[in-house]
Amino acid sequence: MYAIRQGLRQILRHPTASLATFFTALVSFALLYFLGLLLWNLERVVETLERDLEVAAFLKPEANLEAILTEIQAWPEVGEVRLQTKEEALAQLVLDYPYLAEAKDLVENPLPDTLRLRLKDPEEVRKVAERLKNLPGVEEVEYGGELTERLVQVLSGSRLAMGVLVGLLLLNTFFSVMGAIRLSVESRKEALSIMLLVGATRRFIQGPFVVEGLLLTLGAGALALVLGGLLYRGLAQAVQGLLPFVPVLGPGDLLRTGLGVLLLAGVLGAGGAYMASRAYLKEV
Structure with missing residues (x-):
């Protein structure tokens, strides 16, 4: 005191x-x-x-889907890979933009099949994206890594x-x-x-x-x-x-x-x- x-x-x-x-x-x-x-x-x-980071690989129409999936699943950096068909992609697009609902019946679906990858280590995203670009049947690769x-x-x-x-x-x-x-x-x-x-x-x-x-x-x-x-x-x-x-x-x-x-x-x-x-x- x-x-x-x-x-x-x-x-x-x-x-x-x-x-x-x-x-x-x-x-x-x-x-x-x-x-x-x-x-x-x-x-x-x-x-x-980083947790929600996803790599999207857009496939060519003639791509050998099974061969590409088998190779990607063997990569140690990949935690999960899933296929989004062009029909699923179009349905999601219509869900996000309802005004396209009428137009989708008038034209052929222009969207490609897409492989979506989640990585075990987000820091490997650039390296994985470069490897995806070199795979036969992959037309384009997109990822949100640049912002991260x-x-x-x-x-x-x-x-x-x-x-x-x-x-x-x-x-x-x-x-x-x-x-x-x-x-x-x-x-x-x-x-x-x-x-x-x-x-x-x-x-x-x-x-x-x-x-x-x-x-x-x-x-x-x-x-x-x-x-x-x-x-x-x-x-x-x-x-x-x-x-x-x-x-x-x-x-x-x-x-x-x-x-x-x-x-x-x-x-x-x-x-x-x-x-x-x-x-x-x-x-x-």
């Missing part, structure tokens, strides 16, 4: 420095939380695209950019906490010297400063979770309104990420306060 009371008094004793540290930490943790959720959501989108590959590149670049940004923000927060605690230490130099003379332990002296750092960063972290969570939920609802098939993170995902941010906030607050007070105690 002594450490908590003293920590609160020290915050109130230097409101300007305390507020500067609080808002620095608030901006850092809000950005960390929001960007972390966006990055995780992007990873989930990429995983969904671009998203993976965006994801990799985003991870790097976020890592650099978050690192700078967290360093800024850490040194801001150290500065605020150092100011508290300077204002209590005489009292701390007396406490040391009468036999107070270093841990007892450092306790209020560690509590001060924790209160500043955990308070900022808690508010950052509210602001970052509201911002993410608003953005997620807007995206799902336009693209309902895009997956978004659920409340459990937000909670787990938030707990991670709070843990980091506690480590930064306690660590910065400990280092600042420890430096003073070394000097004396």
Whole structure:
């Protein structure tokens, strides 16, 4: 209780420095939380695209279907292969575009038989597509791998950019906490010297400063979770309104990420306060 009371008094004793540290930490943790959720959501989108990725091989009318199927099924990269006949393809087209229902009886079915492949490893899609093109009887090959590959590149670049940004923000927060605690230490130099003379332990002296750092960063972290969570939920609802098939993170995902941010906030607050007070105690 002594450490908590003293920590609160020290915050109130230097409101300007305390507020500067609080808002620095608030901006850092809000950005960390929001960007972390966006990055995780992007990873989930990429995983969904990779899971649903399908390679379509359009066959020529004279293609030897059994020979092609036998060869493809022997490929280790292929998890599943199924045939979509031209009649099935036309029926699906009419189902998607009902206004074609009358036209389909007036002309011969122009659609080809199609083999649709799902791969065990989506990263092999380009290699499998090239092999399909070289098979006799295959007229054309299509796959959605290009979009997935671009998203993976965006994801990799985003991870790097976020890592650099978050690192700078967290360093800024850490040194801001150290500065605020150092100011508290300077204002209590005489009292701390007396406490040391009468036999107070270093841990007892450092306790209020560690509590001060924790209160500043955990308070900022808690508010950052509210602001970052509201911002993410608003953005997620807007995206799902336009693209309902895009997956978004659920409340459990937000909670787990938030707990991670709070843990980091506690480590930064306690660590910065400990280092600042420890430096003073070394000097004396």
